[in-house]
Amino acid sequence: MEITAMPEPAVSVPTSPDPLIRAADLLRGLGPEFAVWADRLDGLRQRREQGRFHLAVLGQFKRGKSTLLNALLGAPVLPTAAIPVTAVPTFVRHGTDRQIRIHFQGQREPVHEVVPDAAAARALLEQFVTETGNPHNRLGVEQVEVWWPAPVLARGVVLIDTPGVGSTFRHNTEATLNFLPQCDAALMVVSADPPITEVEVEFLKIVRSRVARMLFVLNKVDYLRPDDLEATLSFLRKVLTESVGWPEPVRIWCVSARQGLEARERGDEQGWRRSGLADLEHSLADLFASEKAAILDQAIRRKAADVLEEALMRLRLAMQALTMPLDDLERRMDQLEQAIAEAQRLRQAAADLLAGDHRRTRELLEAEAERLRVAARGHFEGVIQAFRQRDPDCTDEEVRAAMAEAVPGFFEHHAGRWTEKISAHVTEVLRPHQRRADELIGVVRKAAARLFDIPYRAPECAEAFELVRDPYWVTHRWASTLSPLPPEWFEFLLPKSWRERRQQRRWRRQVAELVMTNVENLRWSLVQSVDTTFRRFASALDERLAETIAATRGAIQAALAERTRQDAEVATQRERLAKAIADIEHLGAALVAGLSDARSALGSSAS
Ligand SMILES: Nc1nc2c(ncn2[C@@H]2O[C@H](COP(=O)(O)OP(=O)(O)OP(=O)(O)O)[C@@H](O)[C@H]2O)c(=O)[nH]1
Ligand SMILES: [Mg+2]
Known part of the structure; x- marks a missing residue:
């Protein structure tokens, strides 16, 4: 990774009035190794759109x-x-x-x-x-x-x-x-x-x-x-x-x-x-x-400032690595590798805990499904019974119509309750994992800051777990009619009470089938969304950790490579770094300026 690829003009002429676009342009101008942060800023811009x-x-x-x-x-x-x-x-x-x-x-x-x-x-x-x-x-x-x-x-x-x-x-x-x-x-x-x-x-x-x-x-x-x-x-x-x-x-x-x-x-x-x-x-x-747009804008600006802070860390590390005596640099690099190994061990433990919570969420979902099956069977058998009590001579066709009317309302209602319960549960369960993830990334960043004497500031905005998506109108296709099973021919020959008992058994079997189909329909869509949520969470965590490690290591290794060059070139490179640091600090301060309880400014620049 070559920091020398940094073209100067892109750094000093940010033109867009949107600070997020300006910051992304500025980062892209610093070279391909800064693209991850530029991409993150683009992502934030999309979030603001959403x-x-x-x-x-x-x-x-x-x-x-x-x-x-x-x-x-x-x-x-x-x-x-x-x-x-x-x-x-x-x-x-x-x-x-x-x-x-x-x-x-x-x-x-x-x-x-x-x-x-x-x-x-x-x-x-x-x-x-x-x-x-x-x-x-x-x-x-x-x-x-x-x-x-x-x-x-x-x-x-x-x-x-x-x-x-x-x-x-x-x-x-x-x-x-x-x-x-x-x-x-x-x-x-x-x-x-x-x-x-x-x-x-x-x-x-x-x-x-x-x-x-x-x-x-x-x-x-x-x-x-x-x-x-x-x-x-x-x-x-x-x-x-x-x-x-x-x-x-x-x-x-x-x-x-x-x-x-x-x-x-x-x-x-x-x-x-x-x-x-x-x-x-x-x-x-x-x-x-009012409210929403303004609140969202503030949160997005804070997150953007955090992204810039990460980019700044990389620049400051590079600056230090260009300045330190070589043997000192190598010793500190070894220590940093130990911190990275520690973070990777913790990551494994965190993955196990997450898998446990995922499994328990699935179990909760299954228990809820069973509860709903029992409630639904009771409910619909009740519907049929009430209908027959009102009209003992009702035809099969009429019972079927009554069921077709009752099914969508019942399941639509429970779909809402169930989805609400599961998403509240998932949000609750993931919260401590989010904290753990932030700490994990903090291990690497804090070690780098300590070892290379650069300021460390914990991100102001924890990456609070969010599933941002547009409101969505869910239309389930409820199976709502009992299949028209004709009575068997000999039933007509049976006494009335026998016939009725057979008929009731038949209805009950069909109600059970109808309940199975509809609960399965719901259960399946909830399982999908729970699995996706946990999967995305785990991979986002892996990505962030990998990014942090690559950025920290990369900055120092690139600087080490620089050190083999002429002194004059190293001096030019230091000048460029100093300018990039100043530009990003300036933009970061502009992003958070005027925010309620904004921090005064980004941390001071490196030596
Ligand atoms: N006089 C009068 N008629 C209106 C007014 N607004 C709507 N209408 C009429 O009321 C009827 C229903 O209007 P819609 O806009 O289709 O009503 P809606 O609430 O969307 O109806 P659904 O989509 O069926 O729920 C139409 O014939 C409209 O022309 C109004 O302000 N004054
Ligand atoms: Mg309308």
Whole structure:
């Protein structure tokens, strides 16, 4: 590894206004051995991108959710109609080109199209997301992404149109509830006709604990005269505080999405304001700009400063290695090798502990699966029994229909609970491993700092374990009907009580099968995600340790090679190193400047 490959200009002319890009450019300019840190900074930049603000628009069907989103987008992109429409969640993101991507369950490749305008977008979406174009979601659409150049989406906001809750598809409501904790905020749309229903009240009661921020919108106010509006609002407030238990004061935005959209299309500013949407749009902009983006940006800057600190360590080591008497250098190098060997031993012990926790997590998962099997069997046998008690002469067909209705809701609910429990467990279990991993890397870095008299600063941001990914709407295909096993021919000849007993045995067998299939479906997807999480964690740890070792050793070995050259060349190299150190210190300080409780500056430079 040759440090002489360092081209000077790239170091001194960082141009991008984004400090992360500037820092990555600067590191790349220092030579290929600095690429790992430049790549890490690129990774941080991606994380910042992923930290988009996800706002889900919720409500009972036909409240005007899609119309409201269209108004905010300024074009009738999403399908709307007087009959229930949105059957699949649609994620609308910012994009300079207008594009649509339809994701399917299973292996089917997504459909991806660039569309010229709103009419074309809507026509395409109608085929896939609406009850009319895709009845009962026969096409197996999982979710839809739309990219649109609307200002409301700038700065990383994602708006999500969701299927209306409380329709006959109860599992839709459950799926919405499972989805909510992944979102940053939700906008609940109600309308004046009628002001709020029992279904909405029940939904809101459950939603309360699952959503970080909630905004209430009363839509279709164009239907109301001013005094009716006042009465509707006070009724709504009363229900929200008294029946739902929402804390006072409840702010409700009154809008007419339809008039807002029309005004937008005409370019009528006054009409836009009159529709109430200008006010809602401002409040949303404030919300997007607050909390999340700012907090994420701070965390990312701190992590970036840590990355620079690691690069600095390498430069300082190289500087020291160029300065020290040779025999001294070799002696210290031996000692460093001992510290590296110690870290590798600890790594093995850490790997064993991690494997143990992985195994125990799998055991917990299996125990939960068994519990769910028992609960589900009891539940569905109960469903059948209750049904038969109500109607002793019910036909097999009717029992099958009752089951088909009961299955998705039950499993969707348990899927949510189970996933939540397992991911909380995994996060908890991995935390001490994370600490151990940080200590392990610290062993090498501290030894290098001590041996070569350079400042050591522990990373400010522990690499807190994070599974960052966009909210994801999970659509399981639940096996929900009992197979139509006809009774055997001789059963008709048996006395009624015998026949019924045989029939019950038959149902019970089928319930057991149905439960096995659905629990297995869930168990399998959880096992996959647990295994992937542990695998990724272990390999990230290995990579970080290997990087740290390579960087520490590499700096000294490169300097050792330099030492065989002429004094004049060594002096030039030292000058370059000193300049690179100063540049990185400067950029690191700029990254953390102004952060709350920021450290004063990066450690002082080497001799
Ligand atoms: N008068 C009036 N009608 C509206 C308004 N907003 C929406 N509508 C109408 O209400 C109907 C339903 O609107 P959608 O936007 O499709 O409702 P949705 O909540 O998305 O419905 P689902 O997708 O089925 O859950 C459509 O006929 C809209 O034109 C409004 O502000 N005023
Ligand atoms: Mg809709």
